[in-house]
Amino acid sequence: MARVIFMLVALVCMFQTLAAPLQSRAITSGECSQLNTRIIIGIGAAQGKLGSINTVNDVGNARNILEAQLSLLDANNGTTQIADALLTGAKPAPADANARIVSGLQASLASLNKISFIAQNSTKAAVAAANSSMTTALESAQQAVAANCQTTAN
Ligand SMILES: *[C@@H]1O[C@H](CO)[C@@H](O)[C@H](O)[C@H]1NC(C)=O
Ligand SMILES: *[C@@H]1O[C@H](CO)[C@@H](O)[C@H](O)[C@H]1NC(C)=O
Numbered sequence: 330m331a332r333v334i335f336m337l338v339a340l341v342c343m344f345q346t347l348a349a350p351l352q353s354r355a356i357t358s359g360e361c362s363q364l365n366t367r368i369i370i371g372i373g374a375a376q377g378k379l380g381s382i383n384t385v386n387d388v389g390n391a392r393n394i395l396e397a398q399l400s401l402l403d404a405n406n407g408t409t410q411i412a413d414a415l416l417t418g419a420k421p422a423p424a425d426a427n428a429r430i431v432s433g434l435q436a437s438l439a440s441l442n443k444i445s446f447i448a449q450n451s452t453k454a455a456v457a458a459a460n461s462s463m464t465t466a467l468e469s470a471q472q473a474v475a476a477n478c479q480t481t482a483n
């Protein structure tokens with residue numbers, strides 16, 4: 330994971346250099362790469378936060394927490410496909426990879442919002458942090474879809 334993030338950051342820097350003369354265009358491939366990097370970081374952070382919750386101690390919320398994690402895996406499938414396409418260039422990611430990220434994140438956020446808390450405790454704090462990371466990732470993914478970001482390093 331850390332290596333993928335590092336390589337994507339390196340790619341972003343490379344694209345920014347290449348894209349510099351193209352600033353007047355609506356959105357550059359460098360900006361798309363930046364969106365991707367933000368998505369990957371946001372999903373990774375949310376996975377870490379939700380993974381830190383011990384669902385055995387939280388039976389009432391366990392289903393929603395687990396469903397949120399499964400939807401995050403679906404979203405992460407899209408980011409993995411894009412990262413593979415960018416890093417290995419072996420084959421382009423499916424055209425709907427960014428849309429898959431959006432729907433995975435939306436489903437995950439919907440599950441999180443079904444969780445109810447009475448007490449301010451570490452579970453609530455972890456869910457709130459995951460919520461915030463996912464919301465940021467979702468905004469980036471929606472921008473990538475709106476900008477019709479290519480999922481290849483062309
Ligand atoms: C990602 O989704 C594709 C298409 O639905 C599927 O074929 C592939 O197995 C999935 N990969 C993972 C790691 O879940
Ligand atoms: C936090 O409070 C909720 C109830 O609001 C409870 O289900 C959960 O187990 C608590 N988490 C911890 C870590 O005590």
Ligand SMILES: *[C@@H]1O[C@H](CO)[C@@H](O)[C@H](O)[C@H]1NC(C)=O
Nearest residue numbers: 441442444456457460461464
């Ligand atoms: C997630 O964030 C939104 C807005 O930022 C908020 O309305 C919602 O209650 C939050 N959900 C959880 C589970 O923290």
